Amino acid sequence: MADTEVLARSLHDVGAAAWFGGSLMGAVGVNGAASDVDDPRQRARVANAGWNRWTPVNLVAIGAHLVGGLQIARRDTNRIDRQQGVAALTLSKTALTGAAMAATAYSRVLGQRIMAAGDVPVAGGTEPLPQTPPDVAKAQKQLKLLQWVIPFLTGGILVTSAIAGEQERPAQQSKGFLRGGVSGLSKVGSGSSSRAGVGETLKAVLTGSSK
DSSP, rough: HHHHHHHHHHHHHHHHHHHHHHHHIIIIIIIIHTTTSSHHHHHHHHHHHHHHHHHHHHHHHHHHHHHHHHHHHHTHHHHHHSSTTTTHHHHHHHHHHHHHHHHHHHHHHHHHHHHTTTTTOSSSSSSOTTTTTTHHHHHHHHHHHHHHHHHHHHHHHHHHHHHHHHHSHHHHHHHHHHHHHHHHHTTTSSSSSHHHHHHHHHHHHHHHHHO
């Protein structure tokens, strides 16, 4: 395995793990611990202080994941085109990544909105009190959902990455290339020109599966 591939995999996997772990810890630890602060007007400040410290690290983790993922996708162009199941998994993983990025960005917007309101009384990082201003209460209710959506999506990224690793096994590659070729053959019509197309397709499949 080339050094560049090791680097790409490391960036991709470590970045995703940090993104997942940080979001889960934040939901359980940072937002949860804010409710233990005695002064209700300081609870949101404590939660926001924790997230402010984590945000730069999270950005680096997301960037590392994206850079590594792009390098892996570039390497796997042939497999995405010809191995059955790889293209669908790649699309699923891309959709999960995009959704996780959008949820992370919007969570940050909501956090900034709460921070801009100042020291208002709240029950916790994502829990309002009856006397909490309506705009802050609304933002907290949205954050209460998003704090679990983000680790769910990033966890999905980790799962699809594990499946992608299984697809790289030689036996899975041979099976996937062969199935991809058979799928292509089903679209070929009859006649001599079609038979020539079948031969070329089989040749490409067998050549790809032997690599």
